Amino acid sequence: MEVxxxxxxxxxxxxxxxxxxxxxxxxxxAAIGEHVLxxxxxxxxxxLEKSTRGQxxxxxxxxxxxxxxxxxxxDSPKGxxxxxxxxxxxxxxxxxxxxxxxxxxxxxxxxxENDGHLFVNLVAMPGxxxxxxxxxxxxxxxxxxxxxxxxxQQDSRHPRIAPSPDAVCLAALRNPDDIATxxxxxxxxxxxxxxxxxxxxxxxQFLITCQGTFKDGTIAVLGDAHQVEDVSVLLSRGVNDFxxxxxxxxxxxxxxxxEATEQAxxxxxxxxxxxAHPIVLGAGDIVILDNRTMLHGRSEVGKEVGxxxxxxxxxxxxASDNIPKTAFHEGSSFKLWP
Numbered sequence: 295m296e297v298x299x300x301x302x303x304x305x306x307x308x309x310x311x312x313x314x315x316x317x318x319x320x321x322x323x324a325a326i327g328e329h330v331l332x333x334x335x336x337x338x339x340x341x342l343e344k345s346t347r348g349q350x351x352x353x354x355x356x357x358x359x360x361x362x363x364x365x366x367x368x369d370s371p372k373g374x375x376x377x378x379x380x381x382x383x384x385x386x387x388x389x390x391x392x393x394x395x396x397x398x399x400x401x402x403x404x405x406x407e408n409d410g411h412l413f414v415n416l417v418a419m420p421g422x423x424x425x426x427x428x429x430x431x432x433x434x435x436x437x438x439x440x441x442x443x444x445x446x447q448q449d450s451r452h453p454r455i456a457p458s459p460d461a462v463c464l465a466a467l468r469n470p471d472d473i474a475t476x477x478x479x480x481x482x483x484x485x486x487x488x489x490x491x492x493x494x495x496x497x498x499q500f501l502i503t504c505q506g507t508f509k510d511g512t513i514a515v516l517g518d519a520h521q522v523e524d525v526s527v528l529l530s531r532g533v534n535d536f537x538x539x540x541x542x543x544x545x546x547x548x549x550x551x552x553e554a555t556e557q558a559x560x561x562x563x564x565x566x567x568x569x570a571h572p573i574v575l576g577a578g579d580i581v582i583l584d585n586r587t588m589l590h591g592r593s594e595v596g597k598e599v600g601x602x603x604x605x606x607x608x609x610x611x612x613a614s615d616n617i618p619k620t621a622f623h624e625g626s627s628f629k630l631w632p
Contacts, residue, residue: 295345296360302333303361303388307381315384319391322627323401323412327391339396346396346582350461353479353588356573356581357393361385363467363577370468370605374414377607386465386607387413389580397582399461399611402628404439406511406520410629416464416606420599424506430597435478435566435589436541438462438610441504441520444529444537444586445616452516456621456630458539459610462583462590466575468605471596474572475581478589480538482569487561494558495528499551503544515632524548527562537586542566575606582611 306329307315319326331339349355367382377383390413394401403412419426439458442449449455464475484492504512504520512520527545529537539545542563547555566589575581583590595604612630623629 295342296357298334298338298342299357299389299392300360300362302330302392303385305333306330306388307384312379312381312384315388316379319387320412323391324395324627326388327395327401330388330392331395343396346393347398350397350582350584353584354477354573354581355393355397357579358576359578360580361389361465361578367467369600370417370603371415372417372420372600374408375411377411377413377415382467383607386467386580387609390463390465390607390609393580393582394461394463394611397461397611398613400614400617400628402456402459402610402612402617402630404442404456404508404511404610404632405623405629406515406632407439407507409511410623410626412628413607413609416604416608418595418597418599418603428506430595432594433476433591434542434563435476435570435591436505436544437539437585437589439505439508439585440539440541440544441502441508441522443522444539445613447529449522452520452632454618454620454631455520456618457612457616459585459612460616461611462585463580463609463611464575464583465580465607465609466577466605467607468577468602469575470602471604472574473595473604474574474593476570476572476591476593477583478566478570478591480536480587480589483538483562483565483589484536486565486568487558490554491558491561492528494555495562496526496530497555498524498526499548499555500525500527501546501548502539502541505541505544512632520632527559538589540589
């Protein structure tokens with residue numbers, strides 16, 4: 295699988311120069327993902343679609359050495375943006391776009407996070423502020439855009455808000471210290487909970503606040519940092535089939551919830567610690583994580599900034615049929631509201 299995708303990306307990159315790819319990706323990233331896949335034979339593409347979608351049903355898809363992360367790679371950046379213009383960054387982005395297309399995901403961002411950039415650098419940052427401090431520390435298990443609704447649901451106060459992403463996409467450009475991405479399958483968390491705990495998590499009795507990267511952006515759009523009240527942590531989709539929204543720091547019982555609600559959250563946090571297992575992304579790897587059934591975090595990054603420090607790109611995917619027509623920012627094919 296990796297060989298076929300890498301060859302398709304290399305053929306695409308050979309067609310025009312880096313500056314032109316930057317402009318085209320920002321105009322219509324889904325079309326670029328489709329353009330990459332046109333280099334594949336139809337039967338090969340069909341096989342890849344079945345394989346990638348099958349693997350993601352288990353919570354993650356890890357492709358190793360699927361793009362060239364070495365040729366002309368500059369020093370690691372020192373912030374979420376901008377992305378340096380170079381061959382490895384373009385190869386990483388085209389690879390993620392192509393794999394999202396195989397999965398049936400539209401590439402998306404949120405206007406309220408990191409100025410709506412489709413791809414952002416995950417790097418250690420200099421300075422003393424909250425973002426800089428957090429960028430060097432480990433992260434506990436969570437889902438992304440935790441305060442945004444599940445697909446098929448609406449925010450009670452702001453119905454235009456788009457669903458949280460179906461997938462979190464990570465591409466490794468540099469990881470010299472083998473810093474682990476921690477993955478936490480929902481099914482393993484639930485196996486450590488009592489039925490009574492699961493029932494508590496299914497009830498609309500939680501207060502969820504937006505994560506830090508969404509705070510300023512949602513204030514700018516909504517007038518206040520986004521939060522939702524009286525919502526569930528688990529969404530039942532059938533017998534023993536659930537979606538989850540969770541963050542240790544951003545999910546709490548509603549003010550009127552019973553004591554058992556807090557106890558259920560404590561057990562979820564404990565289970566996250568018990569079942570988390572590491573995957574190490576080597577340079578040229580990508581991993582797609584199911585944001586509904588796979589929580590994720592990371593080991594401590596360390597203090598090195600720039601130079602040869604760890605450098606990942608992150609993007610989001612969302613099934614096209616999960617995106618309301620009103621959810622896009624005007625003039626953008628990928629930037630979701632707020």
